[in-house]
Amino acid sequence: MAVDDTQRHQLDLQTTLDEVIGLLNKKEVINNLVQRSESHRHDLVQSLVEKQQLTALNRKLKQLHPADIAFVLEGLPIDQRFLIWDQLDSAERAAVFLELNDSVIKSLLGKMSQEEIVNVASYIESNQLAELITYLPEDIVLDVLNAIDKKSRSEVQSSLSFPKDSVGSLMDFDMVSVRASYDIGNTLETLRKNKMFPEKSDQLFVVSDSGLFEGVLSIKDLILNDADISVADVMIKGAFVLHTDDSLKDAASAFERYDLITVPVINLHGQLVGSLNVDRIVEYLEEHSQKELLSHVGLSEEEDLYAPVWKSAQNRWIWLGLNLCTAFIASRVIGMFEETIAQLVALAALLPIIASIGGNTGNQTVALMVRGLAMNQITKTNFKRFFMKEMSISLINGLVWGFVVSLFALIIYGNFDLALVMMGSMILTLLIAAFSGVVIPVTLDRFGRDPVMGSSVLLTAVIDCMGFFVFLGMAAMYLT
Amino acid sequence: MAVDDTQRHQLDLQTTLDEVIGLLNKKEVINNLVQRSESHRHDLVQSLVEKQQLTALNRKLKQLHPADIAFVLEGLPIDQRFLIWDQLDSAERAAVFLELNDSVIKSLLGKMSQEEIVNVASYIESNQLAELITYLPEDIVLDVLNAIDKKSRSEVQSSLSFPKDSVGSLMDFDMVSVRASYDIGNTLETLRKNKMFPEKSDQLFVVSDSGLFEGVLSIKDLILNDADISVADVMIKGAFVLHTDDSLKDAASAFERYDLITVPVINLHGQLVGSLNVDRIVEYLEEHSQKELLSHVGLSEEEDLYAPVWKSAQNRWIWLGLNLCTAFIASRVIGMFEETIAQLVALAALLPIIASIGGNTGNQTVALMVRGLAMNQITKTNFKRFFMKEMSISLINGLVWGFVVSLFALIIYGNFDLALVMMGSMILTLLIAAFSGVVIPVTLDRFGRDPVMGSSVLLTAVIDCMGFFVFLGMAAMYLT
Known part of the structure; x- marks a missing residue:
């Protein structure tokens, strides 16, 4: 993700939403005033005012985390969403896409050109790209798959092949694994040399020289043990693993019961194929509880608060x-x-x-x-x-x-x-x-x-x- | 926690629950048979059979994670719960308590002696002890508070002073903080010397020499940077923090939006007082969504599947x-x-x-x-x-x-x-x-x-x- 992810986190989003709505409304009000005045300098004044408002909007957007931009977009009427969307570059759009709900993604994709979509897709990680691809028309999917590298392409395809609500469909392909045959010292050295270290995780996965999953090495043990101790000696052998075909519901309940942060995902041959992280589980739980609230009354999660009246009625x-x-x-x-x-x-x-x-x-x-x-x-x-x-x-x-x-x-x-x-x-x-x-x-x-x-x-x-x-x-x- | 936490995780608990129910029922059936046979060797046979069944039960329990024992207890009728509970020592009971729902905790506490309760409490961390204490009668609370050390006691009291559903009420007091004035090399050295490293976390908290919160140091940066680089240079200064009086609902939504693992909690004076970890948030979300499902139909979460009929009716x-x-x-x-x-x-x-x-x-x-x-x-x-x-x-x-x-x-x-x-x-x-x-x-x-x-x-x-x-x-x- 090209966007700095550590800054600009905020607890109160309601004020932000109101601020953006305020900026957008002010823009509309001024436009109307200018149009009504019928002055000779009509176009000039309008474009000046518009520019000023766009600058203010842009300044506000630059301060927001992608997840918060997504929140604002979900809280805006459909036409105003595009005003915001136009201000974002492809990298920002990619980051925001991952946080949006389905109906808003669809409304935005509908207005983007094929080229824009392919551009945005190139910034998205393969397992999340697989999710996005299900919303795209057939011909754009091919363009998107051609635009990414071979490794990502095969990952996208394998992600798509797992059933919805299976661990495989949500797992990350990028993970940091170390060799059981190494000792702590050269493990640390290799990690430093390759500048590789897992984010948002509390453990590394240990594999045999032939790529079979062997166990996990907690970061705590990696740091507190002496350099000459072998990884095989401190790793946890019977560690909890998930299989690609396990259900997400069971996985989520295991995360809750055992307070898990990262879990290795292995395939039927015992090979390490990915990892499932607690942040994906938190997202899954949130989505699930929203779905439940709505499905009580026969509404699908699809229902966008700003969908057109006629469509909502049919829903x-x-x-x-x-x-x-x-x-x-x-x-x-x-x-x-x-x-x-x-x-x-x-x-x-x-x-x-x-x-x-x-x-x-x-x-x-x-x-x-x-x-x-x-x-x-x-x-x-x-x-x-x-x-x-x-x-x-x-x-x-x-x-x-x-x-x-x-x-x-x-x-x-x-x-x-x-x-x-x-x-x-x-x-x-x-x-x-x-x-x-x-x-x-x-x-x-x-x-x-x-x-x-x-x-x-x-x-x-x-x-x-x-x-x-x-x-x-x-x-x-x-x-x- | 005295119990080994990394082993024996399992995805399918329904089979386990059925197995335990089977063991308990077999015990009852055999007891009935023996009693009906009115043989002279009645007592001897009965105690032999009982012993055999208890051994099988014990073997099964030893294989279970505390969270899974809690699951089994919640799935058992009240009288059978005590058969299991009797097999656990104080350390195991403490670990299981933390995973049980309110109504089952109450049913178990009701049958324990004052001494047993105080024993179990001595194994529980202060922020979680505060939760448990709200269920205890006044006189036992004093005994429990006297049995723990001074630092834990003041932590329990401060935990109790925060309103329910505030960040303060759920935060952990134990956290690993490092000094901004150190460099990476002596930070690592200090951590190793004190055998201190955070579990289930992706960052360390950085404080000034006077204990004020300064920022966070990601474990990735700790490991990938050279020894002579100063902590102050690589730490994230504008990191997201929570305050003790922030609401848990807002905190949970921030964890979801920003994919957070651990967040420092500071007080009004800018001092670091604790940390909130994603595993507590996952628990909170699960409990919350269950509560919502039940409160739709006017039921409190209190309702135990095995509560007596008369009580459930009144509920x-x-x-x-x-x-x-x-x-x-x-x-x-x-x-x-x-x-x-x-x-x-x-x-x-x-x-x-x-x-x-x-x-x-x-x-x-x-x-x-x-x-x-x-x-x-x-x-x-x-x-x-x-x-x-x-x-x-x-x-x-x-x-x-x-x-x-x-x-x-x-x-x-x-x-x-x-x-x-x-x-x-x-x-x-x-x-x-x-x-x-x-x-x-x-x-x-x-x-x-x-x-x-x-x-x-x-x-x-x-x-x-x-x-x-x-x-x-x-x-x-x-x-x-």
């Missing part, structure tokens, strides 16, 4: 459409009992209580199951136990809240039978909610689907339909 | 109670229109459609706002823009889905006026949903509340009540 349609289908079914369930409702209109007013409490209970169970699944704590041996526990809790809650609800019905409508039906259907609905809350996420997980994404639609569908059916069905039998 | 009551209140209000809104419903029962069947689509739209907006707030991307200057965008999307969706819904009503009930009312109230409800979806989380955030926790209850309340009111109100005016 929400699949989810709304799905929910509408389940709402239609629930509506038809109620429709089946129209005669009963016509005889006792109070039933209509009590329906939302059934749906609300059922939905809440079910969603609580789903959240606990999703967490348990994410943490690998739900196994075949203890599944039955969780299941029984959730059912028991629902029974207790059905009795407690069923009583409260039937009291409400009794006070409002003074109908003892109605209160009893309310209590009975409340208990049944909560049992259905707990049952679905356990079974739905586990089933989705078993079939390799993300339980967060689908559980809540399915759950709502089941609970609304079954809850209404139970309540109105009991009412039809006992009340009318 | 869910506040949320259910809150939701019940809003459901009662929604129910009364419908109650106001009982006459209208009696005249046109179809209205009752259409109610869940209004609630479902309104709730979904609102929750999508809430999720986007919560993400925007978490990422600091919603500022005063661009708030209006987001607001207008969400309102426009809702208008579009209201027209699109309102049309679909009114078509449904027309087909099922063949009532053109009913379809029109459905369409009109759908548009209005979606506008209300977008309005509340923007305003509720922003207001909660402005008042320092967690927008994730409260938004969804408030949103459901507003949308259900207003949606029902709009729909039934329009129906009362135009249809009956």
